Amino acid sequence: MLRYKLFPEKPFAHIFRLQLEIKEPQDSGQIISLANWIPGSYLVRNFAKHIVSMSASSDDGTIKVKKLDKNHWQCEPCSGVLLLEYEVYAFDLSVRSAYLSDERAFFNGSSVFVKVHGFEGEPCEIEVYQPPKSQAKSHWKIATTLEKLNESKTHSTFFAPNYSHLIDHPVEMADYQSFDFSVSGVPHQMVLTGEHNTDIDRLTADLELICQHHVDFFGNTAPFNRYLFLALVMTKGFGGLEHADSTSLICSREDLQDSHIEEPTSNYTRFISLCCHEYFHAWWVKKLRPSVFLKPSLDQEAYTEQLWIFEGFTSYYDELALLRVKILSPDSYLNLFAKTVTRVCSGSGRLKQSIAESSFDAWTKFYQQDENAPNAIVSYYGKGALLAFVLDVEIRKTTKDTVTLDDVLRYAYIHYSDSGLEDDDMANIVKKLTQQSFDAFFEKYLYGVDELPLLEAFGYVGVDCQFDLNAKDLIAFGVRATKDNGSSKITQVLDDGCAQAAGLFVGDVIIAVDDVKVAHESLVSLINKSASGAVLKFTITRDQLMKEVLVKLSFNNKSHCTLSLMNDLDARTKKRQKQWFYGAAK
Known part of the structure; x- marks a missing residue:
């Protein structure tokens, strides 16, 4: 049994102190390490850089600790119990690492609990202590799905059967608000940390619907005994990370809808969709995953071409x-889907990088995007969703609507959860269920960069897909920009736009157009009023110098998608549409 103790004893300094007791350390000198990345987030983050100090002792007295590389240490051989003590700096307000202040603590095990080499399969006991009363605003409750052994006023004790289990169960400590609900007899809990004004009844009802849908979707059995949503509510923030029986979330206060608004706002829809996404991962990432993620080394990258499948x-x-x-109406759903189409189509990177490549290069490209990203890469989230839709339609067409992508996911989940998916398995599953080869389809749209046949796919399910030829926003102009002291600062310049052709650069601040000062809010309006072919004089600052750039207006209108329900559908298409929308009986 490995015994960890965690003390949030320096909230103002954001320092966790940890102790680790190893009863029978390796004779040659115990090696320990800390992860370089956390599963579900594909970037080497070098968590060991946050270890501030480390010392060790045993019956022999003080034990020397030698650093072997950036995240490995070795203690000199000793007799008796080895006691390791170290401090971790924790001030990352994200779902990926660790955080400590006088108001709350949060940590993933991969950021604070060192791995004891040779003892990865040993059970672990974890004591989590309360912060000093002088530095905490209240007694903190502890939310986690780790098995609780006991609790006292000073600390709570938890159990993990092995190290992998230990680091897949995040912990939230705060004076949070929580509410419980049940799905198919399985207890669920939502924890909300931070100031908020939320319609709890509505959020509970919506989460119950979503969770029940996912349980039913994958065969009426949940792969966990309980489930926990951990949500940090901030002024501005958004994100989530999946775990075996929980998820860590960040949302803005405006994402949580109050009881005075009947229709779901776009912000609330975004949050509830995030909850839906991370909960789906309990089956479709945590249970079934690429084979390279079954037992990944967290010391180095684990490459796969399959993130388009899972994300x-x-x-x-x-x-x-x-x-x-029925949280969303068909019109609301199509509006959201149209935004995904627009995002994907607004970047020429989709014509340069396949989504198989996007998946493989996630470590160096998707997770490390620069200003040229829209011109160089494509998102395996966004284009992956579009490919999923087109694949869904092609499967329905091929089988005369008797097989859908739903069936593909269920088959994969049932038959591949133990072994994990290899790169070719998805194509083989589709072939098995449809009795048709989809090799040409995958070669064009997965491994190639051919444009997806979206118009035809949407038409098959009775949806009209149009691209607005009159759009004249900043994307059509060829830039993305943010507000900078009232003016527009260019953050991205898109390929083949008139802005790039004229020589506008990332970092340029647009001060005036045709010698008239223009604010950020009015720039779009000004462009919208101008005719294609007109030449405008842009006054900009670049490296603190004033410059003038002549821009001949032209607009890239191919990316602005609108989706709407077709009228006067025949009975067969109406049935198809219903089956797609609601997963109705075939």
């Missing part, structure tokens, strides 16, 4: 599920 398919279903449980 792209999940992105397809996280909004479709909201329609199927």
Whole structure:
């Protein structure tokens, strides 16, 4: 049994102190390490850089600790119990690492609990202590799905059967608000940390619908005994990370809808879709995953071409599920889907990088995007969702609507959860269920960069897909920009736009157009009023110098998508549409 103790004893300094007791350390000198990345977030983050100090002792007295590389240490051989003590700096307000202040503590095990080499399969006991009363605003409750052994006024004790289990169960400590609900007899809890004004009844009802949908979708059995949503509510923030029986979330206060608004706001829809996405991952990432993720080394990258399957398919279903449980209307759902189409089509990177490549290069490209990202890469989330839809339609066409992508996911979950998916398995599953080869389809749209046949796919299910030829916003102009002291600062310049052709650069601040000062809010309006072919004089600052750039206006209108229900559908298409929208009986 390995015994960890965690003390949030320096909230003002954001320092956790940890102790680790190893009863029988390795004779050659115990090696320990800390992860370089956390599963579900594909970037080497070097968590060991936050270890401030480390010391060790045993019956022999003080034990020397030698650093072997950036995240490995070795203690000199000793007799008796080895006691390791170290401090971790924790001030990352994200779902990926650790955080400590006088108001709350949060940590993933991969950021604070060192791995004891040779003892990865040993059970672990974890004591989590309360912060000093002088530095905490209240007694903190502790939310986690780790098994609780006991609790006292000073600390709570938890159990993990092995190290992998230990680091897949995040912990929230705060004076939070929580509410419980049940899905198919399985207890669920939502924890909200931070100031908020939330319609709890509505949020509970919506989460119950979503969770029940996912349980039913994958065969009426949950892969966990309980489930926990951990949500940090901030002024501004958004994100989530999946775990075996929980998820860590960040949302803005405006994402949580109050009881005075009947229709779901766009912000609330975004949050509930995030909950839907991360909960889906309990089956479709945590249970079934790429084979390289079954026992990954957290010392180095684990490469796979399959993130389009696991994140792209999940992105397809996280909004479709909201329609199927009737949180969203068909029109609202199509509006959301149209935004995904627009995002994907607004970057020429989709014509340069396949989504198989996007998946493989996630470590160096998707997670480390620069200003040229829209011109160089494509998102395996967004285009993966579009590919999932097109694949869904092609499967329906091929089988005369007797097989759908739903069936593909269920088959994969049932038959591949133990072994994990290899790169070719998805194509083989589709072939098995449809009795048709989809090799040409995958070669064009997965491994190639051919444009997806969206118009035809939407038409098959009775949806009209149009691209607005009159759009004249900043994207059509060829830039993305943010407000900078009232003016527009260019953050991205898109390929083949008139802005790039004229020589506008990332970092340029637009001060005036045709010698008239223009504010950020009025720039779009000014462009919208101008005719294609007109030449405008842009006054900009670049490196603190004033410059003038002549821009001949032209607009890239191919990316602005609108989706709407077709009128006067025949009976067969109406049935198809209903089956797609609601997963109705075939």
